[in-house]
Amino acid sequence: QVQLVESGGGLVQAGGSLRLSCAGSGNSFMLNTMGWYRQAPGKQRELVATITRGGTTNYGDSVKGRFTISRDNGKNTVYLQMNSLKPEDTAVYSCNARPPSTGLQYWGRGTQVTVSS
Secondary structure: OOEEEEEOOEEEEOOOOEEEEEEEEOOHHHHOEEEEEEEOOOOOOEEEEEEEOOOOEEEOOOOOOOEEEEEEHHHOEEEEEEOOOOHHHOEEEEEEEEOOOOOOOEEOOOEEEEEEO
16 A cells, blocks of 8 residues: 655745655555646646656656756655745645556645745
8 A cells, every 4th residue: 555645835935945755655666656746726736746766757847947856765755846936836736656557646645835925
């Protein structure tokens, strides 16, 4: 069974920084790709960033150059460093994990990020 626990959300002023963490438990195969998605009120969930165990990253267009995803495979933990935050980054950020080629995926409960102008 995979469990994902997020931490690090909060309130920050525009231009500030936050760091999110997501600790995964379970079979490391099931945690092959980990990442973050976000959903703002009234909007569809969108990709923020993902990273594989091998370190391959993928970013949503709106965060490229501002956010950095990384992971510690030994701890099954993924991090999201968010810099130059904008009010439009305000959303619930959810951790996601999925094994390769199965169609399965797992979600954390989400953490709120609010950026004030």
